[in-house]
Amino acid sequence: MLGISVLSSLLLGSALGKAIASFLVYRLGINFYSASLGIPTFSQDLALAKSFDLLDFALTLIFTITNFIFLHYFLKSKNKFVNIASLIFNFILFLQVHFAAYNLLHILIFLSCFHFLLIITTKTRLKLKDISNLTSENLILITNGILCGFYLLLVINQFTTTILPLTALVLTPILYLLFQHKLLRSQTHLILIFSAVLPTNMVWLVVVGAIAILLTFIFKQNRDFVFKFLYPSTFIVLAVYNPLYALGHFDSVEEGFWLGWLAGLKDGKALYRDIAAYHPPLIIWILSIFNNTRLLLHLLQILGVIFYFFLVKKLLKNKSGIFIVMLVAIAMTTIMVRNNVEIRLGVGLLSLALLSRPKLAGAVAALALFTSIEVGVAAIIAGVLGTILFKKRNIIKYLCGFFVTSSPIFIVLVVQESLLPMLTQISFYAQAFSGGYLNLPIERSVNSAFIHWHIVNQYISNYPFFWELARAGLIAGILIAIIKKEKLAATLGIFGLILFRSALGRSDFYHLLFPLLVAVPLIFFALERLKHKHLVPVFSLLLVFVFARNIVNASFIEAKLYSLQTYGKAVGEQEQLFTDDQTKLVQYIKEHTGINDKIFAYPWQPEIYYLTEKSNPTKYYTPYAFFTEEHQKEMIQELQLGKPALVIYNPEMKFANQVPDSLPLINKYILENFEEVESIGNYKVMVEKTSF
Structure with missing residues (x-):
């Protein structure tokens, strides 16, 4: 723990040194160079800047040594989570002071409260836990801690604009692991997710918190259902939900056609018979029931990510692999335009995840077909082959599930005299794009006379490399699946290869996402089955910080970090919905x-x-x-x-x-x-x- 204590003290010393030195020089006017103002070119501003430099260095040294003595000799905690909590807090403090506007009083209050908490946890008779592995019980504590931390972040955000409330989000899970009281395992923590609905309304936040506390004492737990379904779903909602979903310029291409078709339905027209549409009917029918199309499409986006998670969870065993796959998938999809890739792909993947229950798999495949034609066709072909791989006799059950679910939709289309027009219009649309309309060449690497590393570096973090990654992931996944006789992975690989046909035509990043989001979990599947324990963490680091660094770091992490600081607040200039x-x-x-x-x-x-x-x-x-x-x-x-x-x-x-x-x-x-x-x-x- 010596190294953590040193690093933690350095971060705190640097942050406090700069903050207090800045206050002393620029607010109180301390100037060590007032006698030097007669020197040519030595201005008042330079005198203050050099005074700040001297004080910053001296105070950083003092605070670093003081905090090290406090951690290493006074607290003497051997609990790794106590030391990690201190490191995280000081790192956030460092980010606050060096990269954002801050309030010195707020910093000192947060610092005092945190050090008081450290003293309470280490110098009292509280029995702290030290965790060596992540059991299911510990995962519940972590998730509850994140939910509680998120709630506290929203509450604290009402009183300060600094990033210090992030400490609540990050440190609360650690505190939950340390104390492990039975109340901290209560599933009523899930209620706290509703605080995201009105994140800037203090009355709403108090009501949500009060309800969660009250139900903690009276709610009877259903551990299996909650842990397997509600907890991961809630966590995904927390990661994907955008409280400002309604803001932003209206996209006439990706949003406009939905509103146009909705206008036709409101006029009493029938889809396909009276409205020339090129998408299957399920989403537009659902939209016609609701007034807020952006909210509904955003909820469908979240639902699609949840479906994607259950497929990934069934395919992979390594928890860190599942986390990285979900991180990359969410980063790649949520920064894109409103094009419904999540729900369109998610329903198809859910049908594959349910192949062990053929009737249900067939039913979901039918829904996939009426959500997205290309995904639905790929899901049905892969599903039929996968069902044969699992148990040949289940093919009848699969087809029964498909026809029972699709029959009501077909009946509606027949009654509306829309079935033949639907088949004609959708096939014409697909034929046009297959024939070359709006087709683009795949982005490739740049060839030069000599190899230049900056060109290679650009290549491995941009779209051309993702084409290689998608293709390689699908092929490698299928080969490993065949050798290891993994039926689900083989089925998923077939599904991805069929989707690649669509991407090979309209070769933009949006259409690449369909096979790419299938390929990424297959890559981790292949690494798991090779049984080299270091492959998964090594590739995870490469994927997040090298190959996908522009999307994960520059776009997703930046956007989420900013969102957590301004959650639900429209800060700064916003794009008009319409010009x-x-x-x-x-x-x-x-x-x-x-x-x-x-x-x-x-x-x-x-x-x-x-x-x-x-x-x-x-x-x-x-x-x-x-x-x-x-x-x-x-x-x-x-x-x-x-x-x-x-x-x-x-x-x-x-x-x-x-x-x-x-x-x-x-x-x-x-x-x-x-x-x-x-x-x-x-x-x-x-x-x-x-x-x-």
């Missing part, structure tokens, strides 16, 4: 149209129908550039019949290389038959030309 031009456009349309009037937006503005509550005279809410002449002629015919009161035309719109003339027949029809009456930014509001 001023979009807001003015919506207002203009509402003021210049009647209740039953229709509008048409071109080339791409699907959300405008939802925001203005106006009907689209056509079934084409999302005109893609790959629409054929037959599609365009149908759109023109529907425009002629529907007689839109206004056409919203944006000649500057560029979406995925699509410009207005990408659909020449439609573009020509609009320009020849409609004339501009108002201009709002790039938007041209047009009405039908008057015939003479």
Whole structure:
């Protein structure tokens, strides 16, 4: 423990030395160089800066030695968790003073409270535990400690803007491990997660805390269900939930089509029959029940990560491997645009995790198919093969589960006369992308005359390397699974290879995520089965701090650290949900149209129908550039019949290389038959030309 005491003292000495020296010099005006101001170029600012340097060095030395004596000779604690707690606290204090704005009084209060706690825990007769391994009981204590620490962080955040409340989040689990009272194992700690709903409302926080304490004394525990399901799910909610989910600029591409189709459903139209849609119906049907689409999509995102966890947990045995896989997966998905990759992939993976229960696996595979066509098809193919690998006779049960679950959805589609249009539209969409629409070349490494390490360094931490990682992980996982006769891993590898086909077409990072998120746990599976105990921790460090350092460190950790300091508070300048031009456009349309009037937006503005509550005279809410002449002629015919009161035309719109003339027949029809009456930014509001 000598090394920890020295390092802890150095961190505290550096933090306190700087904080107090800064106060003495810049607040109280202590100046050791007042007599030197006559020296040419020696200014008052330089005198204060050099006085600060001297005091900082001297006080750092004094506080370091003092704290070392306190830890090593006064406390004399041999409990490693007491020493680690001191190290963590002083490290956070170091970060606070050196990298953020701070309040010296708050620092001294936190420091006094922490040292008082150290004295209480080491100089009283309290029986402290020293943990040598992570049993299930210890994991419960750690999780409860994190939940309690998170709650305390939110409470303390109401009184200070420093990062010191992070000490509550980090140190509370350690205190739980030290004391191990039976109340600290209570599953009612799970209630504390609801504090994230209104994280800046002190009354709400007090109510949540009071309920948790009250139920601790009366709640009867169901250990198996809570430990296997609720605890990991709650932890994932804590990691993924964004209290500011509603903020941020509206993404017309990833969010717009949902709102366009929702507007059609609210008009009483049937999906596919009256609305040209290219996604399966499950998500849009669920969205039609709720008003807050962003909240629902965010909850589906969290649910998808939970499904992903249960697959990873079933595949891997090493707890540190599971943690690293989840860390990387959450970092890769939650920083991306709102594209639903988590729920789309998660439902498919859940069906594979349930293959030992074939009826349930088949049922979930059906849900996967109606959530994402590519994931659903991959899940069904892999699921059928996996079921045969587990037990051939279970294939009937698997198919029964699939058909029983999918039948109600098929019946609804048949009744709405939407089944054939759905198959036609989705297959046409898939065929267009398979044929090359919006396809991109895979990013590759850069070749030069000589090997330059900075090029290699860039390569191993950027997207080109992830293509190699995904491909290598899937192949290695399948090979090891076959040799070791691991059926689930082999099934998962097949699932990932099928998904790779989609990524090979639209070769952006979003589509790469589907096979990549399958490949990462397979890599850890392969390392586990090779039975070299150092492989998993070594690769974990490489993955987090080398290969995925830009995503994990620069994006995810930075974002989460900032989020914990400002939890639920919209600090600084925030992006508008809609631009001023979009807001003015919506207002203009509402003021210049009647209740039953229709509008048409071109080339791409699907959300405008939802925001203005106006009907689209056509079934084409999302005109893609790959629409054929037959599609365009149908759109023109529907425009002629529907007689839109206004056409919203944006000649500057560029979406995925699509410009207005990408659909020449439609573009020509609009320009020849409609004339501009108002201009709002790039938007041209047009009405039908008057015939003479």
